Amino acid sequence: MPDNPKLEPMLEMYVYETIQLIDRLEQLIMDSEVSGDLSEGMEEIFRIMHTIKGNSMMMMFEGIAGLSHITEDLFDYLRKAENVEPDYERITDLVLDGIDHIKISVQQLEAGGEPLGKPESLIQEIKEYLDSLTFMNSDQAKTIQKEKDQIEQKSQKYYIAPDKGDEKTTHKEPDEDRGYEVVFRFSAGSEMENIRAFSVVHGFKEKATDILHIPSEIVEDEGAMEYIQINGFQILFRSTEKEETIHEYFNSVAFAENMKVKKLSFDEYNEAIARYLGTDVEAFDTVEEIGESVIDSTTEVQGFIESTTEEQPFIDSTTGEQPIVETADPETELTATSIESDVVESVTQEETEIVLNDMPEIVPEINDELIALEEKAKKDKAQREQTKAAADKSSGAQNYISVGIPKVDKLMDLVGELVVSESMVTRNPDLTDVQLENFDKAVRQHRIIINELQDIVMSIRMMPLSMTFQKMNRLVRDMKKKVGKDIDFELRGKETEVDKNVIEQIGDPLMHIIRNSIDHGIESNDVRELSGKKSRGKIILEAKHSGGDVWITVKDNGKGINTEHILNKAESKGLLMKQKEEYTDREVYNFLFHSGFSTKEQVTEFSGRGVGLDVVARNVEALGGTIIIDSELGKGSEFAIRIPLTLAIIDGMMMSVNKSIFVLPITAIKESFSAKEHDVIVDPEGHEMCMIRGECYPILRLHDRFGIKTECKTINDGILIMTEYDGNVALLFADAILGEQQVVVKNLSSFLQKVEGISGCALLGDGRISLILDPAGLVNM
Amino acid sequence: MKRIMVVDDAEFMRTSIKIMLESEQFDVLEAEDGNEAVEKYKEARPDVVTMDITMPGKTGLEAIKEIREFDPNAKIIVVTAMGTEFMIRDAIQLGASNFIIKPFDEEQLLEVIKKLL
Numbered sequence: 001m002p003d004n005p006k007l008e009p010m011l012e013m014y015v016y017e018t019i020q021l022i023d024r025l026e027q028l029i030m031d032s033e034v035s036g037d038l039s040e041g042m043e044e045i046f047r048i049m050h051t052i053k054g055n056s057m058m059m060m061f062e063g064i065a066g067l068s069h070i071t072e073d074l075f076d077y078l079r080k081a082e083n084v085e086p087d088y089e090r091i092t093d094l095v096l097d098g099i100d101h102i103k104i105s106v107q108q109l110e111a112g113g114e115p116l117g118k119p120e121s122l123i124q125e126i127k128e129y130l131d132s133l134t135f136m137n138s139d140q141a142k143t144i145q146k147e148k149d150q151i152e153q154k155s156q157k158y159y160i161a162p163d164k165g166d167e168k169t170t171h172k173e174p175d176e177d178r179g180y181e182v183v184f185r186f187s188a189g190s191e192m193e194n195i196r197a198f199s200v201v202h203g204f205k206e207k208a209t210d211i212l213h214i215p216s217e218i219v220e221d222e223g224a225m226e227y228i229q230i231n232g233f234q235i236l237f238r239s240t241e242k243e244e245t246i247h248e249y250f251n252s253v254a255f256a257e258n259m260k261v262k263k264l265s266f267d268e269y270n271e272a273i274a275r276y277l278g279t280d281v282e283a284f285d286t287v288e289e290i291g292e293s294v295i296d297s298t299t300e301v302q303g304f305i306e307s308t309t310e311e312q313p314f315i316d317s318t319t320g321e322q323p324i325v326e327t328a329d330p331e332t333e334l335t336a337t338s339i340e341s342d343v344v345e346s347v348t349q350e351e352t353e354i355v356l357n358d359m360p361e362i363v364p365e366i367n368d369e370l371i372a373l374e375e376k377a378k379k380d381k382a383q384r385e386q387t388k389a390a391a392d393k394s395s396g397a398q399n400y401i402s403v404g405i406p407k408v409d410k411l412m413d414l415v416g417e418l419v420v421s422e423s424m425v426t427r428n429p430d431l432t433d434v435q436l437e438n439f440d441k442a443v444r445q446h447r448i449i450i451n452e453l454q455d456i457v458m459s460i461r462m463m464p465l466s467m468t469f470q471k472m473n474r475l476v477r478d479m480k481k482k483v484g485k486d487i488d489f490e491l492r493g494k495e496t497e498v499d500k501n502v503i504e505q506i507g508d509p510l511m512h513i514i515r516n517s518i519d520h521g522i523e524s525n526d527v528r529e530l531s532g533k534k535s536r537g538k539i540i541l542e543a544k545h546s547g548g549d550v551w552i553t554v555k556d557n558g559k560g561i562n563t564e565h566i567l568n569k570a571e572s573k574g575l576l577m578k579q580k581e582e583y584t585d586r587e588v589y590n591f592l593f594h595s596g597f598s599t600k601e602q603v604t605e606f607s608g609r610g611v612g613l614d615v616v617a618r619n620v621e622a623l624g625g626t627i628i629i630d631s632e633l634g635k636g637s638e639f640a641i642r643i644p645l646t647l648a649i650i651d652g653m654m655m656s657v658n659k660s661i662f663v664l665p666i667t668a669i670k671e672s673f674s675a676k677e678h679d680v681i682v683d684p685e686g687h688e689m690c691m692i693r694g695e696c697y698p699i700l701r702l703h704d705r706f707g708i709k710t711e712c713k714t715i716n717d718g719i720l721i722m723t724e725y726d727g728n729v730a731l732l733f734a735d736a737i738l739g740e741q742q743v744v745v746k747n748l749s750s751f752l753q754k755v756e757g758i759s760g761c762a763l764l765g766d767g768r769i770s771l772i773l774d775p776a777g778l779v780n781m
Numbered sequence: 782m783k784r785i786m787v788v789d790d791a792e793f794m795r796t797s798i799k800i801m802l803e804s805e806q807f808d809v810l811e812a813e814d815g816n817e818a819v820e821k822y823k824e825a826r827p828d829v830v831t832m833d834i835t836m837p838g839k840t841g842l843e844a845i846k847e848i849r850e851f852d853p854n855a856k857i858i859v860v861t862a863m864g865t866e867f868m869i870r871d872a873i874q875l876g877a878s879n880f881i882i883k884p885f886d887e888e889q890l891l892e893v894i895k896k897l898l
Contacts, residue, residue, distance in 0.1 A: 010797050017793045047837055054862060055793045057884035190889075191882045195866055199873045199880070219870050254879050254896040255889075378840075402792075 179269030416744035521558030589629035668775035815844035849876035
């Protein structure tokens with residue numbers, strides 16, 4: 001856990017954002033492996049690693065930060081270098097390993113634990129690969145670095161100039177123009193002290209002239225950072241500002257310590273200049289003289305600039321001509337401290353003026369050219385990034401608002417209740433006999449709006465299956481390698497949207513089915529060839545909307561399901577209820593859903609670990625769906641999962657058993673009637689049955705089944721409701737029927753055991769709670 | 782109450798900074814990219830801006846430039862990672878007042894902001 005207590009609420013957001021980024025990353029890297037082209041995804045991958053690195057550093061997760069850092073470096077190199085042949089498979093493997101590490105860490109964080117430790121060996125592997133690339137392209141890397149340095153050096157050179165421009169125009173009274181020396185350190189850990197020093201100087205430019213500092217090279221020279229850390233930073237300048245203004249400025253420097261601002265006398269200032277410029281001290285009488293000597297030294301600087309710029313051709317990036325910097329003698333770097341007085345030629349006042357007059361034009365001109373070049377480079381980069389951003393908008397990286405799940409659930413509940421209460425208003429018994437034309441019109445309009453509202457709210461929780469399908473992609477890729485079968489895996493309809501709940505629950509069942517298919521269904525390449533099939537097996541995972549349902553199917557062209565094997569196994573387990581020949585194929589396949597029914601003797605790494613098809617079936621049922629198997633021996637199999645889209649509200653028939661109310665989905669009711677005692681037959685085993693139109697159906701007494709005490713025990717006192725499911729019929733016996741009602745289905749809490757025959761509960765309009773009967777469970781009792 | 786605009790493309794960063802600031806009674810508003818930052822600056826005129834200069838699209842640097850053109854007194858703090866010395870230098874030349882390096886803690890962030898106000 002992060003030490004900073006303020007960051008704990010951030011954990012949830014960190015986990016959420018990291019998961020999103022990692023999923024997107026996985027998608028990108030796998031796409032690039034397939035297409036053999038990294039160039040499109042590179043920028044985005046780089047940014048993703050950069051973001052994860054930043055976030056992880058804030059949360060102090062060293063392992064993830066270190067891993068993402070080296071991966072960021074790798075992709076930074078890849079996106080900048082030319083003529084690099086990336087080894088796609090190796091890169092994909094490295095990145096996927098990294099993704100796995102991060103996924104596990106995040107899972108542990110989610111569960112309230114700690115992230116994994118630093119993956120040293122993986123980081124080392126990535127570093128080694130990156131080093132191998134840079135070694136092979138060391139010349140190019142050097143050139144890139146050199147160009148970077150040159151651009152920086154050039155703009156640094158001209159930095160001094162603008163100060164001198166100001167010098168000409170200031171013309172204040174002598175006693176207002178004072179010299180100052182400022183000395184301070186930066187507090188430990190403030191980082192990049194040299195750049196901080198730069199920002200202090202830069203921010204002060206307008207308030208002072210002749211600014212000199214030690215160390216004099218602060219941006220380019222990395223040694224400056226250390227120097228400043230150890231020795232502090234010193235600035236010498238002249239200023240006409242009020243003393244308090246100067247103090248105010250330096251007191252506002254962040255992270256500064258031991259700040260000393262000293263107003264200097266003339267002598268002190270003289271001395272100081274010598275120190276800063278490294279020149280010999282000369283006595284000056286007036287500030288102007290001091291000023292002039294400073295002008296002189298810096299004029300030399302400008303003269304030098306001028307001479308070098310006139311002689312050398314300016315950098316031409318298209319032809320690659322040598323930039324100015326190359327020919328400059330590194331020893332005579334254009335800084336105040338390194339100007340030797342003996343190199344200086346005496347400059348007359350006139351010449352000085354000429355130079356000073358021209359300076360403003362020449363230097364800015366060169367500066368402009370340089371800036372223009374930099375701008376162009378920036379524009380190109382920005383344009384690339386813009387088109388990238390535009391592409392991103394239409395692909396995976398979309399704009400979302402994140403809303404807490406409880407809010408959405410509450411919204412859905414309310415809309416559900418709104419629908420129910422609407423029907424309670426419009427189907428109100430008070431209105432049964434009344435003809436109200438205008439009212440009816442209004443009701444219809446009201447209905448339309450509410451239906452639309454319901455649709456939209458349901459769709460809020462709807463998300464595309466793409467992420468789930470992506471996981472399957474990954475699973476197949478990994479499994480293919482491990483079992484040594486070459487398989488074509490096709491995804492169809494990954495934009496199909498389903499309720500968030502479904503997304504969460506459907507992953508495991510799908511993975512199991514696909515594992516089965518790869519393990520048991522698809523034969524090895526050799527076997528396939530022998531039997532005349534294409535050596536590569538194919539698995540199709542498809543999702544589509546049909547009617548009010550979502551269909552998710554897994555189809556393969558493997559060896560199909562052997563019904564004989566299954567029947568034999570069922571027989572040995574004593575599960576057969578009738579003769580083998582009497583079983584339809586469909587019924588045989590259903591045996592596969594029995595717990596403990598695995599016809600494969602070995603437990604492989606991927607399947608048969610006791611997570612059988614029975615668990616799959618239960619998961620699917622929990623979503624209110626059904627699963628159907630179809631197969632042809634030698635040709636292939638198909639697993640089809642059907643999940644209804646609108647679960648929340650059903651049309652139900654209410655019935656009472658003493659004080660309890662049950663609701664049965666209207667779709668399951670065939671008819672209802674009151675029976676006479678003599679219509680009821682009792683079979684040899686004591687089961688009650690009723691004969692209707694020549695057919696015998698079992699009676700299920702609800703009060704018996706659910707243990708409710710009721711007065712109504714004789715059949716003719718109560719009512720029989722003929723209920724059907726999947727071809728089976730039962731007659732439910734209840735006290736009375738109360739009427740039709742739309743109800744909002746709510747799941748029973750998890751701590752209530754699953755009761756066979758009950759699929760949930762509902763809140764009735766008057767506040768009572770009723771249990772919702774599950775036809776499937778009832779007819780099978 | 783002083784208003785601070787936090788600009789970063791990572792929601793995580795925006796929210797962490799926001800949490801740090803809200804506990805000190807700052808009014809915080811957020812922007813996801815350079816364009817939004819410039820627009821929101823013009824509308825809301827925050828007292829201080831924290832700007833991530835590693836965002837894609839309109840870079841933080843451009844945004845700094847535009848904001849400073851619009852308001853020469855704008856106070857902008859650059860937020861960035863190690864290894865971006867030259868970008869920071871550019872940012873300062875464009876008018877940024879100071880910078881902090883990721884990872885930073887609450888103290889560092891508040892120190893920089895308080896010194897600006």
